[in-house]
Amino acid sequence: QVQLKESGPGLxxxxxxxxxxCTVSGFSLTSYGxxxxxxxxxxxxxxIAAIWSGGSTDYNSALKSRLSISRxxxxxxxxxxxxxxxxxDTAMYFCARLRRHYYVMDAWGQGASVxxxx
Amino acid sequence: xxxxxxxxxxxxxxxxxxxSLSCRASESVDTYLHWYQQKPNExxxxxxxxxxxxxxxxxxxxxxxxxxxxxxLSINGVELEDLSIYYCQQxxxxxxxxxxxxxxxxx
Numbered sequence: 481q482v483q484l485k486e487s488g489p490g491l492x493x494x495x496x497x498x499x500x501x502c503t504v505s506g507f508s509l510t511s512y513g514x515x516x517x518x519x520x521x522x523x524x525x526x527x528i529a530a531i532w533s534g535g536s537t538d539y540n541s542a543l544k545s546r547l548s549i550s551r552x553x554x555x556x557x558x559x560x561x562x563x564x565x566x567x568x569d570t571a572m573y574f575c576a577r578l579r580r581h582y583y584v585m586d587a588w589g590q591g592a593s594v595x596x597x598x
Numbered sequence: 599x600x601x602x603x604x605x606x607x608x609x610x611x612x613x614x615x616x617x618s619l620s621c622r623a624s625e626s627v628d629t630y631l632h633w634y635q636q637k638p639n640e641x642x643x644x645x646x647x648x649x650x651x652x653x654x655x656x657x658x659x660x661x662x663x664x665x666x667x668x669x670x671l672s673i674n675g676v677e678l679e680d681l682s683i684y685y686c687q688q689x690x691x692x693x694x695x696x697x698x699x700x701x702x703x704x705x
Contacts, residue, residue, distance in 0.1 A: 527694040540693045574641055582648050583689025584632045588641040
């Protein structure tokens with residue numbers, strides 16, 4: 481059974497760095513990619529970053545300077561770091577399995593809520 | 599970036615109705631267009647991939663069509679459980695982008 485689960489700090493102070501972890505099961509990170517997608521309260525979905533099965537990465541250009549995505553295949557984890565957080569980064573952050581064929585996100589985690597506030 | 603415009607923003611429906619939701623791309627995305635359903639307080643769920651390909655476990659009343667810049671998600675016989683926000687997403691070029699969503703409400 482394919483599962484993804486996000487974990488993170490919940491509350492982060494402005495200007496600090498956010499670290500999120502996506503722990504996956506039921507598939508291998510060397511066979512599938514993983515994307516991060518965020519959703520501000522009451523708003524739509526925004527794709528943030530992806531790490532592919534071969535380890536290469538892609539970022540939303542609007543956020544690229546603040547982002548880093550990596551993985552630990554031995555732990556089946558994908559890590560997302562975002563620095564210089566602002567209140568507008570307050571959102572639910574989802575990780576999703578990404579298939580290179582069709583570039584579709586076919587399984588999603590439950591999401592991790594992140595609030596940026598002092 | 600490819601802009602996806604979804605219409606209508608909100609659709610009020612009667613159970614049993616057949617409805618169509620639109621997603622229009624600012625440039626061709628071939629058939630790299632996918633549809634997701636998001637129920638309140640849940641994560642998105644893939645409904646249709648590659649414009650028209652069905653997904654295992656998704657009811658057959660959901661179908662998709664289109665190519666290039668114009669796409670449609672159809673629901674043949676809306677049920678109460680279909681009350682959700684529906685998003686389209688393009689995978690033809692980076693950055694991947696989503697439409698702003700269509701919210702399905704009961705009339």
